[in-house]
Amino acid sequence: MTRPARVVVVGDVITDVVAVLSGPLAAGSDTAADISLGGGGQAANTAAWIAAQGVDVTLVGAVGDDDAGRDRTAELDRAGVDCKVDRIEGIPTGTVIVLATDGERTMVSQRGANLRLSAEHVERALAAVPDAGHLHLSAYTLLDAASRGAGLRALAAARERGLTTSVDAASAAPLRRVGAAAFLGWVRDVDLLLVNADEATVLAGGLDPAAQGRALSATARRVVVKRGAAGAVWVDRTAAVCVAPARRVAVVDVTGAGDAFAAGLLTAWLAGAAPTAALNRATDLGALAVSTAGARPQP
Numbered sequence: 001m002t003r004p005a006r007v008v009v010v011g012d013v014i015t016d017v018v019a020v021l022s023g024p025l026a027a028g029s030d031t032a033a034d035i036s037l038g039g040g041g042q043a044a045n046t047a048a049w050i051a052a053q054g055v056d057v058t059l060v061g062a063v064g065d066d067d068a069g070r071d072r073t074a075e076l077d078r079a080g081v082d083c084k085v086d087r088i089e090g091i092p093t094g095t096v097i098v099l100a101t102d103g104e105r106t107m108v109s110q111r112g113a114n115l116r117l118s119a120e121h122v123e124r125a126l127a128a129v130p131d132a133g134h135l136h137l138s139a140y141t142l143l144d145a146a147s148r149g150a151g152l153r154a155l156a157a158a159r160e161r162g163l164t165t166s167v168d169a170a171s172a173a174p175l176r177r178v179g180a181a182a183f184l185g186w187v188r189d190v191d192l193l194l195v196n197a198d199e200a201t202v203l204a205g206g207l208d209p210a211a212q213g214r215a216l217s218a219t220a221r222r223v224v225v226k227r228g229a230a231g232a233v234w235v236d237r238t239a240a241v242c243v244a245p246a247r248r249v250a251v252v253d254v255t256g257a258g259d260a261f262a263a264g265l266l267t268a269w270l271a272g273a274a275p276t277a278a279l280n281r282a283t284d285l286g287a288l289a290v291s292t293a294g295a296r297p298q299p
Contacts, residue, residue, distance in 0.1 A: 004270035005133025006056040008163075010122060010154040011043025011141045012114040013061040013076075013085060014094040015068050016295055018255055021101040038296065039075045040096055041114070042170060043138040045256045045295045049263030049285060051080035052297040055270075058082040058132065060125040060154070062117040068093040069113065079296070084125035088113040098255050105254050115146040119153035126157050134270055135163045136262070139170035142186050143178055152186060164191045164270070167220075168262055172198035180204075184219045192269070193220035194262055200225050209233040210241050224279070226261060228254075232283060234275040244279035247287035256295025261286035 018040075019033040039048070047059040059076060063069030065087040072093060073083050094112035098105050126132065135158035141151035158165050167187045169175060175183055180203045187193060193216060195203060204212040213223040213235025222236040234242040264285035268278040292298055 002272050004055050004267060006058060006129060006131045007047075007050055007134045007136060007266060007270070008058045008060060008126065008129055008132045008158075009043045009047040009050070009136045009138070010060045010117075010151065011138025012041035012094060012111065013044045013059070013063050013069075013072050014039070014041030014096050014109075014111075014114070015072060016040030016096050016098055016255065018098045018100060018295075021099060024101065025099060039072050040098075040256070040295045041072075041094065041138075042140055042168060042259055043136075044072070044076060044081075045259035046136065046138070046168070046262050047081045048076060048079045048296045049256075049260045049289075050267055053263065053267040055267050056082070056131070058084055058125070058129050060084045060117075060122055062086040062088055062113045062121070064091050064093040064113045065089045066093055068095070075296075082129075084121075084128060086117065086121045088116045091116055100255060111140070111144065111147075114140070115144060117141060117147045117150040119149045122150045122154045123157060126154070126161065132161070132163055134166070134266070136166045136168070136266060138168055139183070139187075140174070142167075142183065143170060143174040148186075155187070155190065166190060166192035166194065166262075166266060168258070169193065169195040169199040169203065172196075172202050175199055175202045184216075188219050190220045192222045192224065192266075194224050194226065194258075194265070196226045196258060197228065197230075210235060213241070214239070224265060224282075226258060226286075232261070232279050234279055236275070240275065242275040242279060244276065244283050247283055249287045249291045251290045254290050257286045257289040259295060260289035260297070
């Protein structure tokens with residue numbers, strides 16, 4: 001195992017308003033909840049979890065020129081993340097309302113300034129981190145036409161610089177809207193593709209997880225299918241299949257669990273861990289994330 005080179009994470013920076021509901025949502029009435037406000041966004045969360053593993057990490061994203069943007073950037077700075085974040089005048093920092101209950105969460109999103117992330121900013125940010133060895137892209141950047149150019153440029157620039165690449169497929173509903181063929185064309189030949197069970201079904205059909213991984217390995221060199229409480233499956237183009245069980249913990253809030261999983265997987269894999277060891281590290285961090293409220297590692 002070696003210390004990984006710097007990881008560059010590209011994607012959303014968000015304010016999360018998380019409501020952990022006391023029971024089922026009472027539509028049209030009141031439901032008691034524990035409510036918190038803090039940093040979120042798939043890319044920002046993953047970067048924070050990577051920094052918590054002692055790995056150098058740079059986040060490339062966009063926030064509004066507002067108090068929320070300054071707060072989100074300051075949080076990441078304190079967490080040890082090197083922020084290459086563009087401030088967009090006249091556009092608010094993105095916000096997500098998260099309703100969490102019974103091991104699930106529903107999100108209501110306003111991506112805000114994240115939609116203004118530009119290819120030019122991505123190019124400048126990558127040029128400013130010559131020690132980078134890997135680029136991780138949150139697919140939210142690809143799934144909206146307004147920010148797609150930035151996501152595509154991030155992958156192309158990483159290849160030009162000889163960086164390894166990974167993509168987290170982000171969310172099943174927007175994947176469905178853009179279509180599997182388009183998305184798989186955008187991420188062709190990435191070194192690692194992460195998908196959850198719903199995303200895998202959108203992209204590869206209703207197969208078993210190993211078969212979904214094998215189908216997607218025609219696009220990505222390695223595929224990890226995240227299955228929540230059922231664990232995770234790793235498939236690569238050599239036809240190797242590795243399976244890791246999930247850790248059994250009391251679930252408080254699943255927000256950010258996939259981001260923690262990605263951070264654990266990347267830091268272990270980039271350090272030279274075998275697939276099974278990388279999956280085990282990923283499930284460890286995922287379990288830690290679901291056992292506390294919020295999307296980021298606790299101080």
